[in-house]
Amino acid sequence: MTKRKAPVITIDGASGTGKGTITHCIAKKLGWNFLDSGVLYRVLAFAAEKHGILLEDEAALTTLAEQLDILFSSEAILFEGQEITDLIRTEKIGNSASKASVFPGVRTALLSRQRAFQKMPGLVADGRDMGTVVFPDAEVKIFLTASPEERARRRYNQLNMKGIHVNLAALTEELRERDRRDQERAVAPLKPALDAVLINTDPLTIEEVVERVMRALEKAKKQ
Numbered sequence: 001m002t003k004r005k006a007p008v009i010t011i012d013g014a015s016g017t018g019k020g021t022i023t024h025c026i027a028k029k030l031g032w033n034f035l036d037s038g039v040l041y042r043v044l045a046f047a048a049e050k051h052g053i054l055l056e057d058e059a060a061l062t063t064l065a066e067q068l069d070i071l072f073s074s075e076a077i078l079f080e081g082q083e084i085t086d087l088i089r090t091e092k093i094g095n096s097a098s099k100a101s102v103f104p105g106v107r108t109a110l111l112s113r114q115r116a117f118q119k120m121p122g123l124v125a126d127g128r129d130m131g132t133v134v135f136p137d138a139e140v141k142i143f144l145t146a147s148p149e150e151r152a153r154r155r156y157n158q159l160n161m162k163g164i165h166v167n168l169a170a171l172t173e174e175l176r177e178r179d180r181r182d183q184e185r186a187v188a189p190l191k192p193a194l195d196a197v198l199i200n201t202d203p204l205t206i207e208e209v210v211e212r213v214m215r216a217l218e219k220a221k222k223q
């Protein structure tokens with residue numbers, strides 16, 4: 001007898017589109033597992049810095065990704081036994097993660113770790129290539145968009161709340177650069193899956209976005 005696979009909702013989009021918040025809300029509402037795939041790339045960037053590996057060195061980054069010693073303990077993230085939950089949330093690590101993520105070897109090395117999150121009763125996964133590459137058979141695929149200004153503003157507020165103070169103009173520029181890199185890379189670029197539901201979050205509240213995702217799930221169940 002073949003085992004039934006847990007259902008998956010993928011939530012892709014650029015940084016600051018609200019992916020993380022929406023993913024948490026949906027996972028909580030449904031009582032499902034969640035995957036913040038960006039964390040894996042952020043831990044890799046942290047590990048590269050710690051071990052003196054250059055972000056241009058594909059071979060060394062790939063080996064590092066294959067052997068990455070990560071532990072997820074409820075909301076905490078541990079690398080080589082050290083808690084790094086907040087340390088990986090900086091813009092510097094985000095940019096380094098984006099640079100390391102362009103390499104095919106790195107992406108392949110992280111694939112099985114991401115797929116291991118697909119467990120009953122279901123998974124809500126957020127990232128850049130969840131619907132296109134990691135979970136192409138997902139029941140529901142969402143692609144969130146928002147204007148660069150709104151995204152920079154959200155990110156700015158998010159960082160401020162964590163006590164990380166940044167310059168809004170510099171942040172906007174960094175976001176643009178990161179988007180360009182994530183969209184233009186040859187493997188698994190940031191783009192909506194052909195069967196994704198596109199949601200522009202600019203005029204919507206978090207609750208309204210959640211509502212739309214839930215509607216997409218209801219629709220998928222009926223098909």
Ligand code: DC
Pocket residue numbers: 015037038039041042094097098101126127128129130178182
């Ligand atoms: O979502 P985030 O800001 O934590 O992601 C950091 C970087 O990691 C992002 O700029 C590109 C990379 N990333 C990726 O290539 N694929 C994913 N599924 C998630 C993140």
